Amino acid sequence: MKKRIVTISREFGSGGRTIGKLVADKLGYKFYDTEIIERVIEETGLAREIVEKYDEYATHKNSFLYSIAVNAGGDNYSGLSFANRVQVAQVNLIKKLAQEGNCVIMGRGADYILREREDCLNVFIRADMGFRARHVLENYGETDVKIEDRLRDKDVRRKVFYRSFAMREWGACENYNLMLDSGAIGIEKCADIICSIVKE
Amino acid sequence: MKKRIVTISREFGSGGRTIGKLVADKLGYKFYDTEIIERVIEETGLAREIVEKYDEYATHKNSFLYSIAVNAGGDNYSGLSFANRVQVAQVNLIKKLAQEGNCVIMGRGADYILREREDCLNVFIRADMGFRARHVLENYGETDVKIEDRLRDKDVRRKVFYRSFAMREWGACENYNLMLDSGAIGIEKCADIICSIVKE
Numbered sequence: 428m429k430k431r432i433v434t435i436s437r438e439f440g441s442g443g444r445t446i447g448k449l450v451a452d453k454l455g456y457k458f459y460d461t462e463i464i465e466r467v468i469e470e471t472g473l474a475r476e477i478v479e480k481y482d483e484y485a486t487h488k489n490s491f492l493y494s495i496a497v498n499a500g501g502d503n504y505s506g507l508s509f510a511n512r513v514q515v516a517q518v519n520l521i522k523k524l525a526q527e528g529n530c531v532i533m534g535r536g537a538d539y540i541l542r543e544r545e546d547c548l549n550v551f552i553r554a555d556m557g558f559r560a561r562h563v564l565e566n567y568g569e570t571d572v573k574i575e576d577r578l579r580d581k582d583v584r585r586k587v588f589y590r591s592f593a594m595r596e597w598g599a600c601e602n603y604n605l606m607l608d609s610g611a612i613g614i615e616k617c618a619d620i621i622c623s624i625v626k627e
Numbered sequence: 628m629k630k631r632i633v634t635i636s637r638e639f640g641s642g643g644r645t646i647g648k649l650v651a652d653k654l655g656y657k658f659y660d661t662e663i664i665e666r667v668i669e670e671t672g673l674a675r676e677i678v679e680k681y682d683e684y685a686t687h688k689n690s691f692l693y694s695i696a697v698n699a700g701g702d703n704y705s706g707l708s709f710a711n712r713v714q715v716a717q718v719n720l721i722k723k724l725a726q727e728g729n730c731v732i733m734g735r736g737a738d739y740i741l742r743e744r745e746d747c748l749n750v751f752i753r754a755d756m757g758f759r760a761r762h763v764l765e766n767y768g769e770t771d772v773k774i775e776d777r778l779r780d781k782d783v784r785r786k787v788f789y790r791s792f793a794m795r796e797w798g799a800c801e802n803y804n805l806m807l808d809s810g811a812i813g814i815e816k817c818a819d820i821i822c823s824i825v826k827e
Contacts, residue, residue: 548811551800551806553800553801598800599800600751600753600798600800601753601798603806603808604807604808604812605806605808605812606751606800606803606805606806607804607805608803608804608805611748611804612804612805612827613827616823616827620820620823623816624812624816627813627816
C-alpha cells in the first residue's frame with residue numbers, strides 16, 4: 428500500500444529534521460514539526476510556554492506522572508492537567524493531519540498514534556555520539572553543559588515522553604519499518620532512501 | 628569509507644538470507660552463511676553435529692553457560708568446551724573473511740566481531756509475525772509446533788547466542804547502520820537499498 432504518511436523519530440543531533448524536510452520537499456508532502464506546537468496553541472488556547480514545555484520532551488525522568496501531580500486541581504475547567512491537555516490536543520491533531528495524508532510528521536509518538544494505519548512508513552534516525560555532537564555544535568553552538576550530556580538528556584526525555592503514553596520502547600527496532608544511521612549513510616542519502624520506498 | 632563488508636542479522640522468516648544472497652550477487656561479493664559451518668568443521672576437526680549445534684543458536688535459554696558446564700572435562704585436549712571451540716573458530720574465520728573483504732556475512736554476531744572495522748555496513752532485517760509466518764510456511768513447510776512458537780524460539784535462541792558473547796542486545800537499533808522491515812518494504816527493494824548504500 429502506498430505510504431501517504433512518513434513518521435520520523437530521531438535521536439537529537441542525528442539530522443532527522445533535515446532529512447524529514449528533504450523528504451517532504453522531494454515528495455511534495457506537507458511537513459509537520461514545530462507547526463504542531465502552533466496548532467496546539469490555537470486549539471487549546473494554552474500559553475506558548477506550557478505547550479512547548481509539554482511538546483515532546485519529558486521535563487523530569489518521571490515527568491508525566493510528576494506533571495499530573497503538579498497540575499492537579501490547577502485546571503478545574505477541563506479536569507485535565509496541562510500536560511494531558513497538550514497531549515490530547517496533539518494526538519487528535521496528528522490523527523487529523525494523517526487523515527489529510529501526504530505528509531511527514533516529526534516525532535511526538537506519531538508512529539504509535541497512527542499504528543492502526545497501513546499507509547504509514549515509520550522511520551527512526553540515529554547516529555553515533557561523535558556525529559551527533561559535531562552536528563549539534565555546528566547547528567546550535569556550545570552551552571555550559573557538556574555536549575554528550577546535552578545529547579543524553581534530550582534522548583532520555585524523548586524516551587520517557589514516548590513511554591509515558593505509548594507503553595513501548597522509543598528506538599526499539601520492532602516499532603519502525605526503517606532505521607537509518609545518518610552518520611554512516613549520509614543525510615542526503617537517507618532522504619533518498621525514504622523517498623524511494625514511498626514512491627515504490 | 629567504502630563498505631567492503633555487509634553483515635546481515637535477521638529475524639527468522641524475515642527473508643534475510645534471500646536479501647543477503649541478492650546483495651552478494653548484485654555487488655559481486657562473496658556470500659557466507661552455512662559456508663561458515665563447513666569451514667569451521669574443516670578447521671576444528673569437530674563432527675558436523677557438534678558444529679551445527681553450536682553454530683548460531685543457543686540450545687537452551689541459558690545455553691552458553693549450560694554447554695560449558697555439560698562439556699567441561701569432556702575435551703581435555705584443547706581445554707575448551709565444544710561450544711567454545713566452535714565459537715573461537717567462528718570468530719577467527721569471520722575476521723579472516725572480513726580481511727579478504729567484498730563479502731556478505733549472515734548472522735553469527737559478525738557485526739559485533741567486526742565492530743572495530745569502519746568498512747562494515749551492519750544491517751538488521753525484521754518483519755511482523757504475519758509476514759514471517761507466511762514466509763516460513765512457504766519455504767520450510769509445517770511442523771507439529773505452532774508457527775508463532777517456532778519463530779519465537781528461533782529468535783530467542785539467536786538473541787541468547789548473541790548476548791552470550793557480545794554482551795549487548797541483538798536487534799537493538801544502536802548496533803546497526805540500517806534496519807529494514809522486509810514485510811513493509813519488500814525483499815527485492817531491501818536488497819536494492821543495501822546495494823545503493825554500498826555503491827555510494
